[in-house]
Amino acid sequence: MLVLSSPSGAGKTTISRALLQRDPNLTLSISATTRPMRPGEVDGKDYFFVDEAKFKAMIEGGEFLEHAFVFGHHYGTPRGPVEAALAAGTDVLFDIDWQGTQQLADDQKLGKDLVSVFILPPSTAELEKRLHTRAQDSEEVVRQRMAKAADEMSHYAEYDYIIVNRNVEESVASVDAILLAERLKRERQIGLSGFVAGLRGNP
Amino acid sequence: MLVLSSPSGAGKTTISRALLQRDPNLTLSISATTRPMRPGEVDGKDYFFVDEAKFKAMIEGGEFLEHAFVFGHHYGTPRGPVEAALAAGTDVLFDIDWQGTQQLADDQKLGKDLVSVFILPPSTAELEKRLHTRAQDSEEVVRQRMAKAADEMSHYAEYDYIIVNRNVEESVASVDAILLAERLKRERQIGLSGFVAGLRGNP
Numbered sequence: 001m002l003v004l005s006s007p008s009g010a011g012k013t014t015i016s017r018a019l020l021q022r023d024p025n026l027t028l029s030i031s032a033t034t035r036p037m038r039p040g041e042v043d044g045k046d047y048f049f050v051d052e053a054k055f056k057a058m059i060e061g062g063e064f065l066e067h068a069f070v071f072g073h074h075y076g077t078p079r080g081p082v083e084a085a086l087a088a089g090t091d092v093l094f095d096i097d098w099q100g101t102q103q104l105a106d107d108q109k110l111g112k113d114l115v116s117v118f119i120l121p122p123s124t125a126e127l128e129k130r131l132h133t134r135a136q137d138s139e140e141v142v143r144q145r146m147a148k149a150a151d152e153m154s155h156y157a158e159y160d161y162i163i164v165n166r167n168v169e170e171s172v173a174s175v176d177a178i179l180l181a182e183r184l185k186r187e188r189q190i191g192l193s194g195f196v197a198g199l200r201g202n203p
Numbered sequence: 204m205l206v207l208s209s210p211s212g213a214g215k216t217t218i219s220r221a222l223l224q225r226d227p228n229l230t231l232s233i234s235a236t237t238r239p240m241r242p243g244e245v246d247g248k249d250y251f252f253v254d255e256a257k258f259k260a261m262i263e264g265g266e267f268l269e270h271a272f273v274f275g276h277h278y279g280t281p282r283g284p285v286e287a288a289l290a291a292g293t294d295v296l297f298d299i300d301w302q303g304t305q306q307l308a309d310d311q312k313l314g315k316d317l318v319s320v321f322i323l324p325p326s327t328a329e330l331e332k333r334l335h336t337r338a339q340d341s342e343e344v345v346r347q348r349m350a351k352a353a354d355e356m357s358h359y360a361e362y363d364y365i366i367v368n369r370n371v372e373e374s375v376a377s378v379d380a381i382l383l384a385e386r387l388k389r390e391r392q393i394g395l396s397g398f399v400a401g402l403r404g405n406p
Contacts (some may be wrong), residue, residue, distance in 0.1 A: 028343075123402070150402075156389070160389065162395060173383075174384075177383035181382070181383075181384035186364060191339060195323070195367075196323065196356050196359055198327070199323065199353075199359065200328065
């Protein structure tokens, strides 16, 4: 399980899309949310858009791996699709914030196999610029986002890896390298002891 | 500090050479040895070739980070060049066996910053084939090498990462990914807390 977190405006969504296009063994965890759909968004692709009552029923049914309340809306990661993907041997990418990451890391069953990456913007100026070019957001929302960005960044030290997103191609290559390296870790390589026994002449 | 270990014949030397050519921030630790120079080898490039007396004086002077006795000859890693390279911010590649790796990992000062990679041959048949094509070695030496290879492989579980060398280009890319990922680990990124404080508006 690979978590990418960042303040909004640091470029995380662009990086996630590029990763998913390049890596057939990686699937995106799609969150459920109560926030309204934005122009261009697709239900079941960007988010599962659900109402308040449905979201609360899902919480009570234990259907979330993690959930949080941000800017007046609920966001949560449905457990079923993640467990199915992992059982099929696929890596799962999570585009969630620090609260969700902590809840995932605390999960008894899945927390051990979590790799977390925090993406930082190259500068405050760049972050402000990116937050202002999202035309559909009001000034008030931009101000909220800047405050939330500062709050989000205060949690960078809880992550395994840190990438400063100076250049999207370079950042995607960095996440690729992290994924490959993590797959090469001894404890993630299944069947290794049998393979080595065979090499040593004790099959 | 990056350690590459493998049974001889698994392709480690080819991989090391390719890494050193591609990565200007990586320098090779050159071992000292009492074994005779082989045709084509260069003193100070392949090894520092020293006699028994000199090697023992170096041991007594505390000049080795690690040393071991293998096939009747001494091998050791001189401490000075490694410390100088690390102080200059260069990563250091070690082409040493499991005994040397353990000694390096136990080093109070340097052991914490060690990343170890074990390279396995794709099959026993391939390993035997590669050991037989080194024309200058006698059958007896090949037999010794096969025994040593089995012994060396019994220590794979002490390494952080495992690469099965099916293809040299792929294995080099794997080590590259490990190096990049390890450099992106939060605890290896110097000056990060000041950078994040600046981003958050508290320079």
